[in-house]
Amino acid sequence: MKHEIKLIVAGALLAAGAAFVIAAPVAENWENHCAKCHGADGKGQTKVGKKLNVLDYTSAADQAKFTDEQAIKVTTEGAKDKAGKERMKGFKDELSAQEIKDLVAHVRKFKK
Template sequence: MNTLTKKTLVITAALLTAALANAGDAKENFEKSCAKCHGTDGKGQTKMGQKLGIKDLTDAKVQEGFKDEEAFKAIKEGLKDKEDKTLMKAAEGLSDDEIKALVKYTRDFKK
């Protein structure tokens, strides 16, 4: 194996590890902060989810219904209904990068 190939392999491995670590964090954060409403599978079939009328995040139509920026804002600042009642609380203690990873994570529910 020549040096260039070795270097490429090392870099690829490092990138893969970083990507996997990121995915792990998003999963962890989702299960910790989001799953009680949205469900671990994103379908929202939880007690809270049913009460709040949460949409099924695995549904492509639901996914088309909001933009990445909207999802980001919803996670960062929370969501309110027309009567100013809180639907979804702002996420606490999450960095912008973690929120971005969560947006991606919610996107991945789509079948």
């Protein structure tokens, strides 16, 4: 009986540890998945960001151009231009819904 409890506790700890590894901190996700285009500072002044003409997330005017719902949708599913060419890929296979929500909140924080 005692032994069984120990096993259950060990299993629960393992599961908690695994969840912790999967959900990376938002700043780390931004750096790894988004900064290449949107910039570490959210201004989009990277080589790729300039080429794709991304918005400046420190600008209130640019922040007003999209809703949180749209931001979540784009980050989840990606965005294409009118010709159907991909502008940003979707991250639904790499990030959880919670991580995407956290990233959108992160995007909002760049606004001055």
